[in-house]
Structure formats: structure tokens, C-alpha cells
Amino acid sequence: MNTVIPLPDALSDSALELARLVLVRGPISRGELAKELKLSVASLTRLGKPLIDSGLLVEGELLTDGTVGRPVRLLDVRNDSAWFVGVKVAGDVLQAVLTDLRATVLAEASLPLPDTAVATVVAGIARLSEQLAAQHGVVVTGVGVSLGGQVRAGGVVYRAPFLAWKDVPLGALLADRLRLPVVVDNDVTALVAAEQWFGAGKEVADFAVITVGAGVGYGLAIRNHVMRTADTGLGLGGHFPLDPTGPMCADGHRGCSTAMLSIPSICLQISAALGHPVDYAQALELAEAGNKVAVAVLEAAAKALGVLISAAANLTMVNTVVLGGEGLALFTSRKDAVLTALAAGRDPDADPVTLRVASADFTEWARGAAAVAIQAQAFVL
Template structure:
């Protein structure tokens, strides 16, 4: 399969079903070129033509192109410090199965054995590939540095491929989430957007011109150390008022616990702030202000006017929305486009589906090379 044929198949996979007219416009192809490229994909059974529809153009009705059903199943896994979240999908990354298992041992062999067992427990038939997302630096299938698991240089791909007997793709979790948001999430249909996640850590991803930005720094967590408040608390790396210090759930609950003289968890912190408890309200509003500054910086520097917010700590936005929007307005030029904020509360299964989406796309790339 040529690179051009792969581009056609990938566009239909992610955005389809698509009329030929829409597909030529999306890929910048002539109708004749699209017909030439689509023919072998139809003959191989990778694409199918749907029933004729009228798309408003002059001429005969078109037959939209869609990805063929029955092209195997895929699994996606999100590994956190506390649990394994797994989903089984079809080739369109639509969920067909799911499971979550608690994680009590961070030893690589124990974690990856549990990942393999969880995938087998999904009961998938004709498994074609597995995607695994891990928080931290990921290169070539290796978790070079995964701080929530205390991993250094763990070869996730080799271990799981030997265990499962299918190709395994390994990706940074925020990059995988950006794929999920672009393909089937809050960012579907947007040409570009920034993704900001808050929870145990702080993540930042970027989609430009319909593609997830992948650079050596895309997995290193640089967004977590953007300075947001010169008077804020200090993170574990010694940075005062950075995104990690201002927005991570652990930092927020530590500040509120110290103010109250007792331990509180994140959910209680947000409940107290919502009821205008002075200490909780002050900490949560400061975090909201920091989030608004982060959104403004992300939009200003990426030149994207849409932002997707996600992560297990994103309940902060609901409680501190006024502080978020005030800080965003203060950090944004009055002539700039309004920021379109999308809040994704779908949870970690969407992150796991993003890992499956990475595996699906790598499967298509193997078709091209093979």
C-alpha cells in the first residue's frame, strides 16, 4: 500500500464515512487521483462503498467511502499508578469491551503481567494490535522514564509482544489522549487544539492541521513546569508556582489539608470550595487562576483557539470556572479569537481508547510498509 493510499484509508478511518467530494477536498486530490488511489483499497476489502446519497452537488448521487467492518479487533490500555484501564475496540476505535483492575505492585514484570491478563480477559477475537499509554517519556516502545510507576528504561513493547503475540504500540498517555480527542472526542472536527490535563500530574498536548504534534519533547512533561504564579507553592523539582505545583491534585489537597489541620482528599477539597469554605476556596481559586493563565499561554503560543480540558482532576474547572475565565481574559489579546473551551469528563477509558487508536494507525502503517 502506497503512502498516498494510506493517507486515503487513514482519512476515511478517522473522519469517515466520507463522500468522494469531501475526501478530495480534505486531501487536496483531484477526482481522478482519488479514484485511482481508492480502487486497490476497495479491491483489497479495506474500504467499502455505502449506498448512494445526495450531497448537494450537481451530478449523480455519490457513494460515500467507509472503512470495511470485520478488520479485526484492537486493545488499548492506560496504566496509572493505581490501576490498569483496558478497552477492546473495532478498527474504528469503537469500544466493544472494557475492564479495570487495581494495581498494587509497580514492579515492571508484575504490571505488564497484569496488563496481559487484563487484555486476555477482554475476550477479543482476531486481535490485531495493542496500544499501551504510560505517563512519562516513551521512546521506541520503551518507557524511558515513568514517574508514577518509578520506571526507568522498561521495554514495554518487547515484553508484551512476547506475551501476547501481536504488535504492541507504546505511547505517552497525553499524546494518546490527544489522538482520542482528535479522532472521536471533544476535538473531533477541529482543525487544531491544545489539550491540557490535570490530575496526579499536569499534561499538555497539541493538534495542528489535524495532526497530533509528536516531537522528542512531546512526552517529557514540559507543560507541567510552565511558571504560572510567582508566589505559588514549590513543586518536587523546586519550581515555584509552576503548573505542577499549582494544578496537580496532590499539591492542591496538600495546601488545603495544611490549612485545615487534617487530611482531605481531592473530592472533599472541591466540595468545600464549592460551599465557599474560605481556605478551600482560596486554594481552588488560585488553581483556577493558574489554569486560566495556562490556557491563555497554550492558545497564544500554539496559535490555536480551541482547548480541550481533561484528566481526573478536571472537576476543578466547574468549581473555579469564574477564576479560570477571568485569568484567561486577562492573558488574551482583545483582538484575538475567543477561546473555545471543551471539557472532557469521559474518564480514563477515553485515554485507553486513544492508545487503541495509536495501535490502529500503526497497523495501517504496517500495511503500507508490508
């Protein structure tokens, strides 16, 4: 059942920052929080009292590290103090998840799309949101939606070619339908946001995200800030040149990241060479069995992925790269080839690049959508 947390009527910016920090870093001691917020422990205790009294923050058991000194109680958030729905809009399906305050997926649901008309998509998102809330007996705090394309202020989808949308006020339409706060964001940017608060960003302030699937996506977080520009959602990372001898993409770019790495391109290359249709799972199986065509295509793709990772790290000077998307099997099945190409593209004196592999599950995209809703609402509960 949903837990209703009666928060104080007005929280100072400092109290909100405290709550956000505990959400992202908790469980955490008051001493660590005081250091991070540049406050005395006494001031921090006063600041946190209304949050604890409201039930948003909770104190753990007394802990000791075995040395002389007072035991401490770690502060944490109540994960069940708010619930969020995240929805990923794909060309033929809506994928939705229900999450708690830390973007932990508690339930999921999907709905095929008969078409991409705005009314169809809005109705489908509303149906999934209401279905997840009703099935689990919770009151949803906010809804996040992600899609491939450019999204402007107010949740306006400025451009989404795969949906054939232009200037669609999706956020306003959904907010009016659901009577809830709604956030709309680019799908790759939403994944970066999820990593920022609930993944790689918990340990590093700077990282890149590269996704491989129906296309190739790229996102960046610098100094704990998700990079968003007017060009976000154009898919600029999808046409980065990787191999001058590679195949062409639909836009005529030879050997770009989409041509080398995307699932449709990999399948098309192998299918054309073998003379019959091959899907991604079959392509991987053929390569595993030693089929020369499949091995050659996937080895070239793995090398290209290593080149792309090294370019991202070199040009942005980040040392952590998160790999995501439903095409992640390219990395896991050809890891050595990827790492060899990555090393070849790095200065030997440069710090090593840490690779983090996210879930290849399609629900990860929907979780990213939930994460941007959480970030937008924390802590307007």
C-alpha cells in the same frame, strides 16, 4: 464476533492515504476525497475499488441534497474490521479498553497493581488484553500502552519515575508475550493522538491538550502532526510558572502548574488548612457548600488554569485547547473564573480560544493508548 477482512496483498501509498482519510473523515463523498487527495474522481474510484472489494471501505445509501445533480454514495470504513486494546499504566492500577477501528470504547477492564515491577506490569497487561479479547470473541490487531514518562523508539521506557523504571524495553517484552504488534507512548501524547484522528483534529489542524489530574500534562498538534521531541514525557508543562505567591511543588517551584492545579496539591492545601485529610471529591463539595478555605484554593486553581490556557494559546498560536484528565471538575465547577483569567491573558484583538472538554473518565487515557496502536497499524490489518 471478529470480522476478518482479506485486504489486497499490496496497497500503494495512495491507497493507504485514501483509507486513512476515510477513517478520520468518513463518511465522506468521493468528490471531497478527490479534492483532498488532488485526484480526479475517476482516479479515486479506481484507487478505492480494491478497498471496497476487500470490505475495509463500504458505500452508504444514495444521498441527494435536493438540488439538481447526481446523488452520491458516501464512503466509510468498517469499524468492526479491526479491534484494538489500549492500556494505561498508573502507579497502582492498569486500566484497559477494547476499541474498534475508530477508537470507540466497546468494553473496559482494570487490574490493581500490587507493585510496579516490570514482570508484574507485563503480566497484567497481557492478562487484560487476553481477557478483553476472549470475553468479546474478537481477534485483536494491536495493543497500545501509555504511561507517564519518556518513551523512546521501539517502545523503550527511557524514564518513568512513578514506576521507578529506567531503560525498560516494554514494547519488546509485551510483543514477545502477546505475539501482537505493540506501541508504547507517553500518556499525554497518546491523548493528543486520539484527539488528532478522532476528536478536535477532525476539525482543526492545530490544537493543544492540557490535562489536570495527578499531575499536569501538556501536548500539541501542529498541522495535523503530533509534536514529539526528546523531551516529551519529562513533564515540562507541569512546572510552568503561574502564580508567584502560590504554594510550592515537591521540586521547590513556587506557584507552578503542578503546585496550583494537580489534585494532590489541591487536596494537600485544603487538608493542611482544615487539619484533617480531604480528598478531591470532598474538596469540591466543601467549596460548593461555601467553605472559605476550599473556595479560596479552588478559585486560585481556576485562575491559574485560565492563565495556563492563555499562555499555551499565546505561545503556540493555536486557537483550540482540549482539556482532559480526572481533575476536570476544576474547570466545570469554576468555569467563570477560568474564562475570566483566560480572557485577561489574551490580546482583545486575538481570535477567541475554543475550549473542548474531553471526558474526565480514567478510561480516556486507555483510549488514547488504543489510538496510537490504531495509528501505527492503519492499515496493516
